[in-house]
Amino acid sequence: MSTRKLTNGHSNSNNNNNNDQFKRFKSNNNSSNDFPKNNLPNSGQNANGRSLSIDEQRHQLPVYKVRKQLLNKIASSKTLIVIGETGSGKTTQIPQMIHESIKVNVGIIAVTQPRRVAAITIAKRVALEQKCCIGDTVGYTVRFEDVTSPKTKIKYMTDGSLLREALSDKFLRKYRVIILDEAHERTINTDVLFGIVKEAQRLRMEKGLLPLKIIIMSATMDVDHFSKYFNNCEPIYLAGRTYPVKVLHTAETQSDYLNACLVTLFQIHKTIPVNHDVLIFLTGQDEIENLASQIRCIVKVSNELGGPMIRVFPLYAQLNQNKQLEVFQPSTNNYRKVILSTNIAETSLTIKGIKYVIDSGMVKRKMYDSVTGMDTLKVTRISQDQAWQRTGRAGRESEGFCYRTYTMNEYRMMPAVSVPEILRSNITATVLQLLALGINCRKFDFLDKPSDKDIENAQKQLYELGAITKPNGDELTEVGWNMSKFPLDPRFSKMLLSSIEFGCLDEMLSIVSILSGETIFYQSDDPDKRVEALKAHAKFESIHGDHLTVLNVYNEFKHAERHRTFCHENYLHYRNLEYARDVRRQLSVICERLQLKMSSCGNDYDQVRKCLLTGLYNNVAEMQQDHNFVSVTGRLKTKIHPSSVLNNKANLKFVLFTELVQTSMNFMRIVSSIEPEWIEEVVPNCGLSNRLSIFNQKVNEN
Numbered sequence: 001m002s003t004r005k006l007t008n009g010h011s012n013s014n015n016n017n018n019n020d021q022f023k024r025f026k027s028n029n030n031s032s033n034d035f036p037k038n039n040l041p042n043s044g045q046n047a048n049g050r051s052l053s054i055d056e057q058r059h060q061l062p063v064y065k066v067r068k069q070l071l072n073k074i075a076s077s078k079t080l081i082v083i084g085e086t087g088s089g090k091t092t093q094i095p096q097m098i099h100e101s102i103k104v105n106v107g108i109i110a111v112t113q114p115r116r117v118a119a120i121t122i123a124k125r126v127a128l129e130q131k132c133c134i135g136d137t138v139g140y141t142v143r144f145e146d147v148t149s150p151k152t153k154i155k156y157m158t159d160g161s162l163l164r165e166a167l168s169d170k171f172l173r174k175y176r177v178i179i180l181d182e183a184h185e186r187t188i189n190t191d192v193l194f195g196i197v198k199e200a201q202r203l204r205m206e207k208g209l210l211p212l213k214i215i216i217m218s219a220t221m222d223v224d225h226f227s228k229y230f231n232n233c234e235p236i237y238l239a240g241r242t243y244p245v246k247v248l249h250t251a252e253t254q255s256d257y258l259n260a261c262l263v264t265l266f267q268i269h270k271t272i273p274v275n276h277d278v279l280i281f282l283t284g285q286d287e288i289e290n291l292a293s294q295i296r297c298i299v300k301v302s303n304e305l306g307g308p309m310i311r312v313f314p315l316y317a318q319l320n321q322n323k324q325l326e327v328f329q330p331s332t333n334n335y336r337k338v339i340l341s342t343n344i345a346e347t348s349l350t351i352k353g354i355k356y357v358i359d360s361g362m363v364k365r366k367m368y369d370s371v372t373g374m375d376t377l378k379v380t381r382i383s384q385d386q387a388w389q390r391t392g393r394a395g396r397e398s399e400g401f402c403y404r405t406y407t408m409n410e411y412r413m414m415p416a417v418s419v420p421e422i423l424r425s426n427i428t429a430t431v432l433q434l435l436a437l438g439i440n441c442r443k444f445d446f447l448d449k450p451s452d453k454d455i456e457n458a459q460k461q462l463y464e465l466g467a468i469t470k471p472n473g474d475e476l477t478e479v480g481w482n483m484s485k486f487p488l489d490p491r492f493s494k495m496l497l498s499s500i501e502f503g504c505l506d507e508m509l510s511i512v513s514i515l516s517g518e519t520i521f522y523q524s525d526d527p528d529k530r531v532e533a534l535k536a537h538a539k540f541e542s543i544h545g546d547h548l549t550v551l552n553v554y555n556e557f558k559h560a561e562r563h564r565t566f567c568h569e570n571y572l573h574y575r576n577l578e579y580a581r582d583v584r585r586q587l588s589v590i591c592e593r594l595q596l597k598m599s600s601c602g603n604d605y606d607q608v609r610k611c612l613l614t615g616l617y618n619n620v621a622e623m624q625q626d627h628n629f630v631s632v633t634g635r636l637k638t639k640i641h642p643s644s645v646l647n648n649k650a651n652l653k654f655v656l657f658t659e660l661v662q663t664s665m666n667f668m669r670i671v672s673s674i675e676p677e678w679i680e681e682v683v684p685n686c687g688l689s690n691r692l693s694i695f696n697q698k699v700n701e702n
């Protein structure tokens with residue numbers, strides 16, 4: 001067990017006085033910050049405790065109270081903004097209401113979601129409410145999975161799937177109504193969709209085709225901004241929420257949010273009935289696995305003393321889909337379900353049994369620095385609208401509680417809304433996707449336009465990758481067209497395409513698939529096990545670095561016939577390796593379609609490292625005399641991450657890295673050594689050797 005203690009400066013786990021347990025937390029005195037009460041009975045029951053039918057449950061939702069006005073408004077508007085509290089019934093009910101009221105049976109109602117888990121689970125719930133099988137009247141489409149049929153009338157889909165469909169039909173003719181849900185999330189895909197859907201509506205009107213109705217929905221959004229963008233369309237506000245949620249903040253700032261979440265969980269656990277489940281928001285897989293093992297250790301001890309049971313469920317994007325869906329199974333009365341999730345569960349989801357939310361107030365975000373041209377992963381504070389979305393995961397079936405492990409003052413200091421992803425990310429993939437749609441990014445009607453500098457950087461990178469014909473151009477090359485076919489970061493699709501030249505498609509498919517998921521190496525909190533894990537991992541180590549090390553792991557996993565025991569014995573994440581296998585299979589299908597010939601370089605691993613350079617040429621760093629590194633592009637001071645097999649290795653000169661993680665400083669993750677002369681040989685046109693010599697000159701002068 002870790003050295004973390006169950007106590008901190010503000011609470012005492014040995015104190016059994018219940019009044020003391022929430023000392024760290026203060027309820028908002030300002031009751032307007034609590035969701036309003038309306039004294040409804042628990043979900044599934046009427047006031048006398050009788051079980052309600054699923055139809056009765058639907059009709060209880062706030063959105064039903066305004067059904068008529070809402071439908072009239074939808075009928076009379078081309079575009080409509082709908083704002084309603086979390087849990088009021090927007091996502092599940094509005095598509096059904098439209099479907100039930102539309103007399104003519106033409107066209108599909110599409111509802112987009114930023115995340116696949118939401119699209120799948122909501123579609124299943126709505127199919128149940130429509131009393132049909134999933135894929136019948138109600139279906140869903142997510143990346144690599146299409147559960148729809150010619151009968152489908154309500155289709156839940158990820159925003160990315162609708163974007164892909166727009167590639168083959170810019171009029172989006174299949175759809176009668178497109179509902180863009182959770183608009184406040186402002187993912188890059190949703191932001192691009194706003195423009196695509198708006199243009200499809202205009203084009204259809206111009207051509208006299210069936211009009212396209214657009215509905216934009218959220219509980220927390222900047223209405224004026226959206227309304228102005230969508231031709232001053234009217235917003236409609238849905239009053240009311242299903243159940244009240246009591247919000248509590250810590251009385252004092254917590255220096256360790258992970259510990260604060262742990263302490264809070266066990267404070268709640270001691271006092272509440274076993275069938276009340278808890279959802280905790282954290283930042284990423286490592287943190288989730290870390291807290292999960294701490295909770296399991298504590299529970300093991302507490303069970304021996306006869307305490308109530310806890311079952312821990314992790315939930316993050318890279319988790320195998322079946323495992324993700326497991327969290328939606330209702331718990332029994334024998335144990336409490338504790339879900340540890342990233343922001344994947346922040347919006348849209350209803351998870352049965354969740355009565356308590358613990359919000360760490362933190363999130364892991366990708367940030368792009370246009371000056372250095374680098375993407376970094378950074379753990380930062382969430383925004384106020386995210387805090388309310390998290391709060392809204394409780395109170396969906398009965399009244400709920402949200403424990404925020406940050407003070408009211410810290411909440412007030414948070415930005416009201418998050419910076420849209422498109423304004424804080426590298427937009428190379430977006431520019432490529434728009435070009436594949438025949439759209440010049442500079443002329444695209446964005447809700448918030450990326451800066452000229454960001455667009456210029458993206459075009460420059462696409463040119464260097466060989467995807468466009470001119471540095472500022474908008475014409476795709478054959479390589480560019482082929483790159484747009486992969487649902488990958490363009491740097492990774494480039495590596496797959498150039499592996500043909502280096503005769504290593506087989507190896508690159510495995511490496512890219514692993515890089516598309518979370519770490520395959522299991523880290524234990526137990527110091528003894530950590531030593532064992534390091535020993536086990538050392539067996540796979542390649543002297544050339546992490547890319548070939550993960551390739552070794554994948555190959556051994558394949559030879560061991562993908563056995564769980566193999567993973568267990570070697571401290572490897574079985575789920576993440578299985579995820580990589582799924583991704584690999586899907587990427588192989590695209591390679592076949594593009595008629596890329598399968599090849600393997602055997603033991604000639606230089607070919608693999610040269611091939612990596614064709615995509616990651618911007619991520620090259622040179623070792624300095626003090627043993628730190630400086631990135632050649634952007635000249636950022638950086639270090640090799642302690643998890644890398646190259647950490648503390650002597651005789652390194654140049655390395656390439658997959659990503660930068662910013663904690664106490666910039667760390668390069670997933671690193672391989674390269675030879676400097678390869679730069680001129682492999683990527684002569686990207687100006688890297690130039691930067692290298694200028695840089696060297698400056699260093700020498702100093």
Ligand SMILES: Nc1ncnc2c1ncn2[C@@H]1O[C@H](COP(=O)(O)OP(=O)(O)OP(=O)(O)O)[C@@H](O)[C@H]1O
Pocket residue numbers: 043061084085086087088089090091092093121125218219242347348349350352392395396397
């Ligand atoms: N899978 C489910 N199981 C049980 N009840 C559900 C389920 N999905 C939805 N509900 C019920 O329907 C209500 C409305 O859910 P819905 O997702 O339509 O709300 P919403 O207004 O879109 O919320 P949000 O803004 O959080 O996405 C929930 O509060 C819950 O009571």
